[in-house]
Amino acid sequence: MLSQELDIAVEKASADQLQPKPDQNNLGFGQFFTDHMFAMQWNREKGWHEARIQSYRQLQLDPAAMVLHYGQAIFEGMKAYRSKDGRILLFRPLDNFSRMSQSALRMCMPRLPEEQVLKALRALLYLDQEWVPHAEGATLYIRPTMIATERMLGLRPAEEYLFYIISCPVGAYYSSGFNPTKIFIEDFYVRSVPGGVGDAKTAGNYAASLKAQMNAQKKGYNQVLWLDAIEHKYIEEVGTSNIFFVIDDVLVTPPLQGSILPGITRDSVIQLAKDCGMAVDERRVSIDEIITACENGTLTESFGTGTAAAIAPVGEFCYKDTSYTINNGSTGPIAQKLYDQLQAIQFGAQEDTHGWVVPVS
Numbered sequence: 001m002l003s004q005e006l007d008i009a010v011e012k013a014s015a016d017q018l019q020p021k022p023d024q025n026n027l028g029f030g031q032f033f034t035d036h037m038f039a040m041q042w043n044r045e046k047g048w049h050e051a052r053i054q055s056y057r058q059l060q061l062d063p064a065a066m067v068l069h070y071g072q073a074i075f076e077g078m079k080a081y082r083s084k085d086g087r088i089l090l091f092r093p094l095d096n097f098s099r100m101s102q103s104a105l106r107m108c109m110p111r112l113p114e115e116q117v118l119k120a121l122r123a124l125l126y127l128d129q130e131w132v133p134h135a136e137g138a139t140l141y142i143r144p145t146m147i148a149t150e151r152m153l154g155l156r157p158a159e160e161y162l163f164y165i166i167s168c169p170v171g172a173y174y175s176s177g178f179n180p181t182k183i184f185i186e187d188f189y190v191r192s193v194p195g196g197v198g199d200a201k202t203a204g205n206y207a208a209s210l211k212a213q214m215n216a217q218k219k220g221y222n223q224v225l226w227l228d229a230i231e232h233k234y235i236e237e238v239g240t241s242n243i244f245f246v247i248d249d250v251l252v253t254p255p256l257q258g259s260i261l262p263g264i265t266r267d268s269v270i271q272l273a274k275d276c277g278m279a280v281d282e283r284r285v286s287i288d289e290i291i292t293a294c295e296n297g298t299l300t301e302s303f304g305t306g307t308a309a310a311i312a313p314v315g316e317f318c319y320k321d322t323s324y325t326i327n328n329g330s331t332g333p334i335a336q337k338l339y340d341q342l343q344a345i346q347f348g349a350q351e352d353t354h355g356w357v358v359p360v361s
């Protein structure tokens with residue numbers, strides 16, 4: 001079933017179905033959606049079928065659709081970038097689709113025909129090419145999603161699914177320069193547990209994180225840094241990003257042991273750091289080590305990595321009511337260098353020696 005050639009029907013949006021075009025310089029995040037979407041269904045008998053590109057529209061969902069009750073919902077987040085010479089570029093798209101297949105496996109949902117879905121995405125973006133922003137630093141954020149649609153009450157894996165891709169133009173994350181974040185280290189709520197679903201990009205993980213996120217924001221912090229669920233001691237990840245520290249000139253990040261999302265930006269940053277000769281250590285790192293390294297000055301930088309921001313420098317941590325400032329609250333040279341390199345590759349301004357960039361046309 002996986003190698004099946006998807007027959008993609010294309011039905012262009014009619015004039016009255018076209019979405020109003022937003023102001024390119026005031027896009028924000030996740031508010032405007034393009035004219036078209038890709039969708040296909042799955043059932044046991046036909047596998048993936050009815051693949052089509054159609055106008056962006058509301059879904060028809062039965063109130064008993066299993067996703068609404070038992071939460072089989074997974075998604076991805078990726079971007080299309082416009083290069084200076086006008087090309088549209090995707091960054092490691094097959095890594096997103098293979099991560100989605102891994103999420104599907106964990107949630108007892110069907111695997112994606114990954115190459116075929118990439119073909120569909122390219123066709124979709126070709127049709128919606130005018131929606132890929134030209135404004136400096138702005139991008140098209142792409143949201144592949146899979147949900148259980150079978151109409152049934154009773155706990156078991158659903159036998160019918162919908163996969164779709166929608167996308168939205170988003171503004172430059174740092175329109176007025178880097179703005180290091182303030183991070184609240186959460187020592188009560190946890191994001192995921194060993195043996196749980198922390199390494200799957202499944203909707204429930206995000207719902208479960210909201211309470212701690214709201215508490216942190218009320219206290220004036222941007223994001224939550226999660227600790228492990230057993231000892232509340234080891235660093236996991238921060239908000240919707242992976243986390244890095246520079247300690248004694250070594251780039252340190254928690255290992256992929258099943259409780260954090262295997263970030264594609266994380267993987268890319270590790271590679272770029274190694275390319276410039278930097279030592280990288282994927283290992284467990286405790287909050288006590290971080291506090292000590294903050295106090296004795298060996299921790300010189302910290303930053304989050306993720307598709308939305310690429311790199312988000314951390315300026316301050318709060319742990320048990322004490323604040324720790326990092327690099328005087330400003331962006332460090334390593335975060336800056338990795339950010340510049342990554343963005344240059346993503347926007348097609350620097351040679352891509354890793355085969356990460358996939359042009360749309």
Ligand code: PMP
Nearest residue numbers: 240241242261263264265306307
């Ligand atoms: N962790 C979580 C929980 C996330 O939601 C994300 C965003 N997908 C990341 C890390 C970073 O992953 P990526 O670099 O692939 O965007």
